[in-house]
Amino acid sequence: MSKKFHFIAIGGAVMHNLALAMVSKGYVVTGSDDEIYEPSRTRLFDAGILPAEKGWYDEKIHADLDGIILGMHARIDNPELVKAKELGIPVYSFPEFIYNQSQDKKRVVISGSHGKTSITSMILHVLKAEGVDFDYLVGAQIAGFDLMVKLSDAPVIIIEGDEYLTSPLDRRPKFFHYQHDILLTSGIAWDHFNVFPTFENYTEQFEKLVAMTPKNGTFIYCERDPIVKKLGENCPVNTATLIPYQAHPSQIKEGLTSLLTDKGPVPIEIFGDHNLQNLQGALEVCKSLGLSADTFYKHIQTFQGAAKRQEILAKSSSSILYRDFAHAPSKLQATVKAVKNQFPDRKLIAIQELHTYSSLNKDFVYNYAHTIDDADEAIIYLNPKAVSLKKLELMDEPTLREGFQRNDIILFTDIQKLKDYLEAKSYQNTNLLLMSSGNYDDMDLSLIKEKINQNQ
Template sequence: MSKKFHFIAIGGAVMHNLALSMVSQGFEVSGSDDEIYEPSRTRLFNAGILPNQKGWFEEKIHPELDGIILGMHARIDNPELTKAKALGIPVYSFPEFIYNQSQEKKRVVISGSHGKTSITSMILHVLKAEGVAFDYLVGAQIAGFDLMVKLSDAPIIIIEGDEYLTSPLDRRPKFFHYQHDILLMSGIAWDHFNVFPTFENYVEQFEKLVAMTPENGVFIYCERDPIVKKLGENCPADSVKLIPYQAHPSKIIDGVTYLETNLGTIPIEIFGDHNLQNLQGALEVCQSLGLSAEVFYKHIQTFQGAAKRQEILAKSATSILYRDFAHAPSKLQATVKAVKNQFPERKLIAIQELHTYSSLNKDFVHNYAHTIDDADEAIIYLNPKAVSLKKLELMDESTLREGFQRNDIKLFTEIQKLKDYLESKSYQNTNLLLMSSGNYDDMDLSSIKEKINQN
């Protein structure tokens, strides 16, 4: 008989993907949520598990359930959660459930403030292309994979290890639950200002994660990051295999990046020093799983990146429109620098939508100092509604200029005015870079794309 699980807050990005994965594995799945957006709504509907009504319903919780999977979006006083606890039904956060289903597998956890999704995606791309059996959890939709989660009887699982809180019942980082055999750490730069109030408190979570590496485990770490390098150097080398890495050697020819390897130069579709670090980390993980460097180089050539990571929306001989997920200071700086270095002769217009709690907080904005310096023109977009929902104060242009340490920053707070401004520009010999963890209020980019495509 198939096991029955109920999802509290089924509409979340990872939560609905886990639900769909479980349906495909033969589990019986139900769920609730107070709001479900696209694409979650359509995907749950097509799988036959979209809740009939929005909201929480105690009657959905019954003794026949084998478990509850609790999303971070749910409140601690959620009526379904309260009833599940009263009935003694096991309650799992999604990281706890992932571990529960992967205890017999080799667990690879990709951690760090930046690059997690890209590194995980590279590893998944190479393993799939080589025909290796594996399970995974990744934080974005990536080309060639229908879901962000897969659970099966495969012997290994690749997990993007997020440091954000586990659930309303568990205020620890998610990555503590996975009990890694192989750990990669890309870099540490203060994020989640609302959860980790000091940088020291934030770093402490990563220190604890490294300390969880088992005897005979593997710790792969980017030594270009001084904090991560120190964690690696303090790790006991007699019990843990330590593999430091830096950016993979490369060169740029006519706007194309080539890896320099002992097999010769190999063209790749991604670029930027941060991505070359990510690529080297992915290579070290694949080799730790038994793949050769030759196999990795063969398949990485066709890797096009995770969704919204240097994603090309329009392109001509003299201009490109990029969309990127960059939002934290380190991500923003790395992305702007990468695009400018790849096309140094082109003008770069960089636009940052400040969308997260940290980025919208005037007490945090100084962390963005000089992160957008490499752009020829720098624009900030703030949505007053998003600021209001987070109960924060709307920053003005002078505050942003001081925070970013750039006196020519332009601020837009109305999406139509930003759209009009961008449509008025010439994009001859110009790249346009849109960066955000949001969506610019679904700004219609069609006319901008058309202008760029016709250059």
């Protein structure tokens, strides 16, 4: 008989993908949530597991359930969770459940404040192209993969290891649960200000993670990051295999990047020093899994990037509109620098929507100092409603200019005014870069795209 699991907060990005993966594996799945947005809603509906009504209903919890999977969005007093605990039904966070399903596999965990999704996506792309059998958990929808989660009988699983809290019942980082065999750490830059109140507290989580490396395990680390380099050099597991890496050697010609290899240049579709570091990390993981460098180079040429990472929305011979997920200071700086270095002769207009709790907090904004310096024009967008929901104070232009250490920053707090401003511009010999973990209030970009596509 198929096992039965109920999801509390089924609508989340990873949660609904895990639910769909479990349906495809033959489990009986039910769920609840107080809000379910697209694309989760349609995908759950198509799979026949969309909750009939929004909200929490303790009658959905019964003794026949084999387990509860608890999302971070749920509160600790959630009535379904309370009843599950009363009935003694096992409650798993999704990281705990992923580990539960992968104990007999080789577990590869990709960690770091930035680059996790990109590195994981590169590894998945290469393994799939080579026909390797593997499972995975990745934090974004990526090209060529229907789901963000796959669970099967494959001998290896690639996991994007997030440092954010596990669940309302478990205030530890998610990546502690996966018990890695191979660990990669890309870089460390203070994030999740609301959870890790000091940089030292944040860094400590990664120190603990590295210490969890098994005696015969592997730690792959970016030595370009001084904090990560120290983690590698001071790794307490003296029998682990330590593999430091830097950005892969490359060249740029006429706006196109190629990897420099022993067998000549290998053209790739991604660019920027940050992505070249990510690529080298992905190469080291693939080699640790038994693939050759030549195999990696053959397949990485067709990798187009993870969703919303340097994603091209419009393009002509003289201008490009990019969208990027960059939101933390290190991500913002790397993305702006990459686009400017790729097209040094073009004007760069960079727009950052501050959307996360950390970025909207005036006590944190100084961490953004000089992150947008490489842009020729710098714009910040703040949604007053988002600020209010987080119970924070709306920052003004002088505060932002002081925080970013840039005196010509322009602030918009009205999406229509920002849209009008951008639509009035000429984009001849100009790149436009939109950065955010939000969505600019679903700003209509059609006229801007049209202007850029028509530039010749």
